[in-house]
Amino acid sequence: MSSVLVVGGTSGIGREFARVRAERGDEVVLTGRDPDRADAVAKEIGARGLALDLSRPHDLADGLADVGRVDHLVLAGISRDENRATEYDIGAALRLVTLKLVGYTEVVHCLRPRMPDDGAIVLFGGQAKERPYPGATTVATVNAGVRGLVNTLAVELAPIRVNAVHPGVVGDSPHWRDKPEEVLAGLRGKTPTGRLATMADVVDAVDFLLRNRSVNAVELSVDGGWLLG
Numbered sequence: 001m002s003s004v005l006v007v008g009g010t011s012g013i014g015r016e017f018a019r020v021r022a023e024r025g026d027e028v029v030l031t032g033r034d035p036d037r038a039d040a041v042a043k044e045i046g047a048r049g050l051a052l053d054l055s056r057p058h059d060l061a062d063g064l065a066d067v068g069r070v071d072h073l074v075l076a077g078i079s080r081d082e083n084r085a086t087e088y089d090i091g092a093a094l095r096l097v098t099l100k101l102v103g104y105t106e107v108v109h110c111l112r113p114r115m116p117d118d119g120a121i122v123l124f125g126g127q128a129k130e131r132p133y134p135g136a137t138t139v140a141t142v143n144a145g146v147r148g149l150v151n152t153l154a155v156e157l158a159p160i161r162v163n164a165v166h167p168g169v170v171g172d173s174p175h176w177r178d179k180p181e182e183v184l185a186g187l188r189g190k191t192p193t194g195r196l197a198t199m200a201d202v203v204d205a206v207d208f209l210l211r212n213r214s215v216n217a218v219e220l221s222v223d224g225g226w227l228l229g
Contacts, residue, residue, distance in 0.1 A: 005070045006030045007052060007107055008077025008124075010041045012174050013167070016199045017074060017206055019045040029067060031077075054103030055079070055095050064110045072210045073111060073121045075104045080175065082135035093138045100142045101149060108153060117159045120210045123150055125166040125219070130227055147219060154217040161216040163209040168223025171196030190229030197222050 002021075009018040009030025018041075022028040028047035032038040035051035042049030052063045054077045081096045083089050104123055115121075125146035132140040146164050153162040169176055169187050176184070176196075188196055205222045209215055221227065 001026055002071040003027045003069050004029070004072045004074070005067060005111070006074045006076060007054065007104075008032070008075070009047075010034070010037050010049075012076075013124075013170065013199050013202050013206075014074065014076035015041060015045070017076065017203045018047055020203055020207070021072075022046040031063075054099040054107070057098060057102045057106040060103065060106045061110050064107065067111070068114060070111050070115050071119050073108070073115065073119070074124075074206060074210075075107060075122070076124045077103065078124060078126075081138050083138040084135055085137050088137075096138050096142055097145075101145050104146075105149065105153075108157070112157060112160075115157075115160055118213065120161045121153065121157075121163070122206050122209045123162070123164045125164050127166050127168045127221065127223055127227065129166070150219065151217055161213070163215060163218045163220065165202060165205050165209060166219055166221045166223075167197055167202045168221065168226040169196050170199055170202060172198050187226075191224040191226045192228055193224035195224060197224055 004021045004026050006014050006018040008014040010032030018028050018030040022045045029050055030038065030042055030047050031050045031052035033053045038049035038051055052060065077099060079096050079099050081092050083093055123146050125143040128136045128140040129143035150162050150164045171184060188194060202222050205220055209220060
């Protein structure tokens, strides 16, 4: 049995990963910004809920104070952001940059003394870094920053392993599943596999990155080859 902390585990892929690991018999703690929601989701899947807001990094140490040993740390907390240089929302940009680049790092800083040498960390990025779209100014920049963060953490935290997963369009995720069928069909048509990634695909990829002890400082794309389309 492993101890697992999923930061951003109350919805979407983070929640699904937490559920899978809890069903496997692991000791799972999941976090979300809303304490009531975190507790409710945790009870549903057999985990423990914790309130944590990555966009408020000064509060993270207190929020994590009673978390014990962490074998596997998954930093899945994200924020949907549409920002353009021509219509720039500084507040939204600061929140997203803080959430991922500062918040992720502060969580690692707080938990490093509680992680064994054979522990592992997975950070969530995204394919906007490779294929930006109008409105992805901050998202693309931050997800590209995840690459540098993975590399430096892998060096600083050695022998703890640090990797990143970069999902493409995840067709059955809460963000995508209710999109018009013509939109999803167009995306499938540009993907060599002819199918969109699923939450189960991403969960399996995260599990692999945590489990395989020779995989370190890797950025794993889970998109069916979408970038080739």
